[in-house]
Amino acid sequence: MKVTAINGSPNAAGNTAYALNQAGLSLREEGIDFEMIHVGNKPVHGCTGCCRCFEKRDGRCVFADDIVNEVLPVLKASDGIILGSPVYYSGIAGAMKSFLDRTFFVSGANGNYFRHKVGASVAAVRRSGGTMTFNSLNMYLSISEMLIASSNYWNVIHGNEPAEAAEDIEGVQVMHVLGKNIAWMLKMKEATRELVAEPEATGKIFTNFIR
């Protein structure tokens, strides 16, 4: 089984990456493969709402010159996904937000690749906006019928300079516990695959509160 983490920070060795790697350590201890993909250090188009992904339904975004179409099949093939972002102005960092909007829109257009995968979110912050960003990341997971793994506190790690998060020993523990819980959920899912049927996907009712 494999978990893919998305690092939404421009720092490939910063606090977000550090937090994700701590969860990854626990996952590997439990025999789960762990890979991190760096998204925040690349230019990523914002979603233009052109809806070509819903017209074509070919699993691709119309913008073919950035990382989204490359990462989509990797996420589709993963059993678990961890979204990580640094806190920028109390929210998700820009490139990560663009990446998530387009990735989850394409997934939605193609029957929801992420349904019933295990998911978790992680935020790295100097001081304020950690839980707000954590909540915002969780929105992508919860709209996708994902099984959200949790820890013994909200998944936020504190630090400013790259890798300073190592000094946040409570935050480090949160990430270790998160990794263990993700591994356990994946193993439970695997062990009960033949015993407990997944609920079938329901056709989506879509209203805009006007008609």
Ligand SMILES: Cc1cc2nc3c(=O)[nH]c(=O)nc-3n(C[C@H](O)[C@H](O)[C@H](O)COP(=O)(O)O)c2cc1C
């Ligand atoms: C543009 C920008 C905006 C930021 N906004 C906030 C913020 O709202 N609250 C905060 O506590 N830290 C803020 N920070 C600090 C980062 O969240 C913090 O340094 C984080 O650990 C960076 O993670 P990284 O090492 O993975 O890049 C900001 C940093 C930058 C560059």
